[in-house]
Amino acid sequence: MQRYYVCDKHWKDTKSGNKGPVLFYVGNESEVELYIKNSGLMWEMAPKVGGLLLFAEHRFYGKSLPFGNTKLDKSHLPYLSSDQAMEDFAQLLTDFKIKMKIEKAPIIGFGGSYGGMLASWMRMKYPHILAGAVACSAPLAGLYGQNSNTNGYYEVVTRDATPYAGSAPRCRDNVQRAFNTIINMAVTSKGNALVRSTLKLCGESPVPSKLKRDMNAIRNWALVTTQWYSMGMYPFKSGYMFLGGKGELPAWPMRVACDFMAPEFKSEWDNLAAFANFQALYHNASGTVQCFNISYESPKAEEVLSLWGWQACTELFLPIGMNGKTDMFWSDPFEITGMEAYCNYAYDLTPERFRPSWGYTQFAGARLNYYSNIVFSNGELD
Numbered sequence: 001m002q003r004y005y006v007c008d009k010h011w012k013d014t015k016s017g018n019k020g021p022v023l024f025y026v027g028n029e030s031e032v033e034l035y036i037k038n039s040g041l042m043w044e045m046a047p048k049v050g051g052l053l054l055f056a057e058h059r060f061y062g063k064s065l066p067f068g069n070t071k072l073d074k075s076h077l078p079y080l081s082s083d084q085a086m087e088d089f090a091q092l093l094t095d096f097k098i099k100m101k102i103e104k105a106p107i108i109g110f111g112g113s114y115g116g117m118l119a120s121w122m123r124m125k126y127p128h129i130l131a132g133a134v135a136c137s138a139p140l141a142g143l144y145g146q147n148s149n150t151n152g153y154y155e156v157v158t159r160d161a162t163p164y165a166g167s168a169p170r171c172r173d174n175v176q177r178a179f180n181t182i183i184n185m186a187v188t189s190k191g192n193a194l195v196r197s198t199l200k201l202c203g204e205s206p207v208p209s210k211l212k213r214d215m216n217a218i219r220n221w222a223l224v225t226t227q228w229y230s231m232g233m234y235p236f237k238s239g240y241m242f243l244g245g246k247g248e249l250p251a252w253p254m255r256v257a258c259d260f261m262a263p264e265f266k267s268e269w270d271n272l273a274a275f276a277n278f279q280a281l282y283h284n285a286s287g288t289v290q291c292f293n294i295s296y297e298s299p300k301a302e303e304v305l306s307l308w309g310w311q312a313c314t315e316l317f318l319p320i321g322m323n324g325k326t327d328m329f330w331s332d333p334f335e336i337t338g339m340e341a342y343c344n345y346a347y348d349l350t351p352e353r354f355r356p357s358w359g360y361t362q363f364a365g366a367r368l369n370y371y372s373n374i375v376f377s378n379g380e381l382d
Contacts, residue, residue: 002064002088003032003057012050020050022096022107024130026089026122027055028115029308031062035115038240041134042110052105056092058085060307074348077310082118089118090126106131113137113231114316120374121363132373140368140376144317145360150334153320154327156381157230160254161261161328165233165381171258174265175226176328178275179219181268183330186215198272199279202291221294222275223329225282229254233381242301247285254381257281313343317356 012020023042025035036055046053057064060080067076097103109130111119116138123133142148149155159165161172182199185191192205192214199218206214232241232249239248250256260278265271283292312318321334336356343349364370 002059002092003062004092005032005036005053005055007046007053010046010050011052014050019100019102019105020052021131022093022102022105023049023051023053024089024093024107024109025053025055026109026111026115026119026133027058027061027085028111028113028118029058029061029304029311032057032064033062034240038238039110039112041136051108054093054096056089059088061304077347078353080307080310081315082121082311083315086118086122086125089122090129093129109133111135111138113139116376117316117359120371120376123374124363124371132375134375134377136377137379138376139318140359140363141366142318142320143357143359143365144319144336145357146365148319150319150321151323151326153318154322154329157226158327158329160230160233160381161226161258166252166255167258168255168262170264171261172328174261174271175258175275175278176324177268177271178261178278179222179329181272182215182219182222186218187211194269195272198269199276200291202293217294219330221292222279225279226254226328228282229257230381233379241282242285247282249282249285253281309343310347313339313347313349314353315355315358317359319356 014020023046025032025039025042027035032055039055042053045051059066066079067073093107097105097107107130109119109122109132111117111133113136116135117140119130119133120135120138120140123130142152158172161167161175163169182195186195188211189205189208192211195201195218196203196205199222201218205211228241229249232238232253234240234251236251237248239246241247241249241253257278260274260281261271263274265274279292280289283289317339319334319336319339322329322332324331339356340354343354347353359365368374368376
């Protein structure tokens, strides 16, 4: 069963006597309610164009489950793909137009990030169904096979922590200084204990043989927070980055978090203590958290990340690395062999299932001169 929501409050007839357009949200990697609440452009446009709003949920995400409540059964994962999702949407739209007797009403697809990719691809693959598409922050240029800048993702995250994006001047360097402290100090028993207590992390330091693994876990936990701030750089409060969980980030979250990193700190430990507050803006959004559990993800987020990992390994391959120079992190260049090893370990992929160039091969990546009626909008800060 596929879930979809309809809002016909603003739906009107056109001057020609036909019904107004259908504004269709092309669901992506979360439950459909999340996009209903966070797709402001569609809600703003509907009364202006006399349009009907239609939001559809992507298979396996939310409650649209082809095999019932067994989302993470590996034998079912081959049925989780963008191709099959688009076929679901195409069938839904065809049936909807017949049911509503609106064969002449144009359908415009909307989507953001992966949803933006799907919206553009549906316009390419089903031009007889989608008359046009609005693809917001769709990373087509980042798909593997196009010689793209693999460090570009974290360069944008870093840009958000600079005055260019309205953040405090010292934030970028102080954030990198905090990561360096974690990397250099958390690999010894004494240093690890200090790092953990300063960052207010739950649990004790591990045995010496596991210190390096723990250091990697700490820095990766802190890294992901910077991604949430960057992806959530909206000019208004939003709970979108909590993937349907409880919490809300303020407007321009990276700017707000960077205020904690604004001073010229006398010691690396003062700097790291401020970095704990930088992290708390997300991890203690409720104001009730006593310590941060770096190994915990909410069940909802963990589920989404596992499903998304399958898609990333089998078709939506976005090579991402960092160099510690043009970004505020450390050197970790992208290597396809490492990604293949991870995918094989996590999902038992056979060689034919690991398809890094699928997206580029199917839809030409960012070579868009073959297609029409697609609007791509991209922010410099998201």
